[in-house]
Amino acid sequence: MLTSQFILEKGQFLNNLDIQAYYKQMQSSSIVMSYKGAASNDLLTSLLSIAQTKLAETESKSAIKKRVFSILVEILQNIYHHYEAVHGNSLHEDDAITFLLVKLDDTYTIITGNYVASKDVMMLKQRIDEVNSLTADELKEKYREQLNIGVVSPKGGAGLGIIDIARKSGNRLEYEFEEFDPHYSFFSLTVRISAN
C-alpha cells in the first residue's frame, strides 16, 4: 500500500517535472513551431501558412525569412511525396511526420522525421553524403546540371530538392536512419540556416 502510494506520488512528481522541463526548454531554445501528426495536402498547406506567420514574427530580414521558408517548403514537400509512397501501409498515421523549427542565437534549425521505405535508405544516404562532400561552387554546378535536364519524372526527381536545400542552407545536412521494421525506416534530417 505504502509502496504503491509512493510510486504514484513519485510518478506525479516526475510528470510535473517533465512538463516544467519541457516548458523551460521550449522557452530557452525558442521553438518557432513544432508538429507531429498525419500528413496530407491540406495539412501541409496549413503548416506552411502557420510557419510563414511565425517567421514574420521572429525574423526581421526579408531575405532570411524567404530562405528559411523556401527550405521548409522543399523539405516538407519532399516528405509529403515520400509519405504518399509509404502511405496505406501498416504505419501509424498519427505520427507519420514530425517537424520542429527552432531559432537559437542566430541560427534556424529545421528538424524533420518521417518514415521511408528501407529499400530507399541507401539511395537517400548516398544523395545526402554526396551533397555534403561538395563545395558551394560544386553544389551550384550540380544544381545547374540537374536543372538543365528539365522535367524527368512527374515528381521533379533527380534529387534537385536535396541539392537546393544544401545550397541554400550553406551547412552540411545532418541525418539519421533508424530501422522501424524490415520494410520501413525512420529518417530524421537536420538543416541549419544562419540568420546573419
Place this chain on the structure above:
Amino acid sequence: MENFYLEETSKTPKLSFDRKTGKFLMSGRSIPENSIEFYRPLFEWLDDYVKSPSDKTIFDIKLEYFNTSSSKCLVEIFRRLERIDNNSVVINWFYEEDDEDMQESGEDFKEIIDIPIVMNVIEN
C-alpha cells in the same frame, strides 16, 4: 488563340500571357505540390504560341519564391521560347536587392537558357 490568364493563389503565381502584344508576366509564388500538373496548360498554350509568335515577346518574372519542381517547369517554359527567333524574345528577371537566393536563381537560368535574361533589381 486566346490569352492565357490565371489569378494568383497562396501557392501558385499569377500568370498573364498576352497573345497579341507578346507581354508575359509571372508573379507571386510558385510552390504547388504538383508543379507539372499546374503548368501543363501553360506548356500547351506556349506550344501553340511559338508557331506564330508576336513580333516581340517580353517575359517579366517577379517571383517571391518557388520550389524546385517549379524551377524545372520554368526550364520547360524557356525551352519552348527558345524555339522563337532569338532576337525577338527577352526575359526580365526581377529580384529584391538583398535577396541573394533569387538573384542566384536568375543566374542559374541565365547559364543554361539560350535567351537573353536581363537581371532587374527591385530596390527596397
